[in-house]
Amino acid sequence: MTRVYNFSAGPACLPEWVLNKASQEMLDAHSSGMSVMEMSHRSSEFENILNTAKDRLRRLMDIPEDYEILFLQGGASLQFSMVPMNLLKHSADIINTGQWTKKAIAEHKKLGDTHVVASSAEDNFTYIPKIKQEDLSPDSDYVYICENNTIYGTKYKTLPPHDGKLLVADMSSCILSEPVDVSQYDLIFAGAQKNIGPAGVTLVIIRKDLLTENEALPSMLNYKTYADNNSMYNTPPTYGIYVCGLVFEWLEEQIGGLEAMEKINHQKAALLYDYIDQSTLYSNPVAKEDRSYMNVPFVTGDKDLDAKFVKEAKEAGFVNIKGHRSVGGMRASIYNAMPVEGVEALVDFMKKFESENT
Ligand code: PMP
Numbered sequence: 404m405t406r407v408y409n410f411s412a413g414p415a416c417l418p419e420w421v422l423n424k425a426s427q428e429m430l431d432a433h434s435s436g437m438s439v440m441e442m443s444h445r446s447s448e449f450e451n452i453l454n455t456a457k458d459r460l461r462r463l464m465d466i467p468e469d470y471e472i473l474f475l476q477g478g479a480s481l482q483f484s485m486v487p488m489n490l491l492k493h494s495a496d497i498i499n500t501g502q503w504t505k506k507a508i509a510e511h512k513k514l515g516d517t518h519v520v521a522s523s524a525e526d527n528f529t530y531i532p533k534i535k536q537e538d539l540s541p542d543s544d545y546v547y548i549c550e551n552n553t554i555y556g557t558k559y560k561t562l563p564p565h566d567g568k569l570l571v572a573d574m575s576s577c578i579l580s581e582p583v584d585v586s587q588y589d590l591i592f593a594g595a596q597k598n599i600g601p602a603g604v605t606l607v608i609i610r611k612d613l614l615t616e617n618e619a620l621p622s623m624l625n626y627k628t629y630a631d632n633n634s635m636y637n638t639p640p641t642y643g644i645y646v647c648g649l650v651f652e653w654l655e656e657q658i659g660g661l662e663a664m665e666k667i668n669h670q671k672a673a674l675l676y677d678y679i680d681q682s683t684l685y686s687n688p689v690a691k692e693d694r695s696y697m698n699v700p701f702v703t704g705d706k707d708l709d710a711k712f713v714k715e716a717k718e719a720g721f722v723n724i725k726g727h728r729s730v731g732g733m734r735a736s737i738y739n740a741m742p743v744e745g746v747e748a749l750v751d752f753m754k755k756f757e758s759e760n761t
Pocket residue numbers: 413477478479480481503549551552553554573574575576594595
């Protein structure tokens with residue numbers, strides 16, 4: 404068996420420890436005589452899997468008791484609509500930092516008054532616009548951000564001001580990469596397929612007092628339905644939730660928590676950025692203070708050479724490194740599960756390619 408180094412932006416590589424454990428438990432999970440895939444979601448075995456996953460996540464992220472943890476479906480993209488359906492009463496303030504906020508803005512506009520308070524579109528989203536409290540709309544209910552921009556490789560290092568307003572964050576591509584102060588946010592959501600687990604699960608962390616009855620909302624689009632039913636109003640993505648639970652177990656028991664994870668992530672990002680910054684071939688277009696620790700785009704400045712890089716990298720076992728079509732070049736996504744050795748090996752490959760092509 405040969406495993407490649409998979410730099411995909413998502414679905415992304417999972418820790419081998421998790422894949423091994425899932426494979427050991429494939430035919431007989433927790434002495435049930437069946438796979439988790441075959442279990443009733445109403446069984447005590449599955450309920451235990453779900454509750455253990457929630458407890459581990461609460462410990463890992465230090466989620467206060469007045470926040471609910473929900474497992475949903477529909478991807479992070481459904482949250483572009485569910486957030487306004489549940490929280491937008493007067494208007495929403497959105498900071499536009501790329502494709503994923505553009506899509507959120509488009510969905511918000513179908514549902515209510517939406518203000519784009521700042522945007523880095525004119526600079527192809529290579530930085531995070533800094534806003535002031537005065538920039539916010541007087542009547543807005545919340546400020547909406549995408550905390551890590553998967554395509555452009557930017558990240559908020561400090562949160563925008565939002566006095567008197569709720570803060571909603573799309574954390575799809577940075578959740579669990581570092582400790583966060585959950586109490587600073589009112590709603591956090593993330594698609595699982597980068598740092599949490601397999602595609603098909605969406606995580607929502609929401610302040611309990613925002614869970615309200617709303618007769619006009621379809622039940623499946625109301626967060627309260629999920630909260631009232633421990634995320635099992637209907638059949639949840641059972642196997643996906645189980646793998647998320649294994650990832651939480653890996654983070655807690657193999658890595659030692661999110662502070663330890665953050666150290667490793669900073670080490671990996673520094674390896675790449677330090678090399679790119681001194682290179683005469685590669686460059687990273689992002690403002691240094693806004694650089695992502697998870698997604699590192701880089702270009703050679705020559706489209707043909709970029710294509711040659713992607714092809715030779717693949718042959719050498721570094722896959723899914725082609726940049727998003729809106730940025731071009733390359734992008735190395737170095738989520739939690741990418742080991743330091745994978746990044747070291749990539750940097751060695753980049754050095755060799757640079758020496759052969761300059
Ligand atoms: N937000 C961000 C930051 C993303 O990177 C993505 C893409 N994975 C999405 C939202 C959309 O996620 P999904 O495909 O789960 O709807």
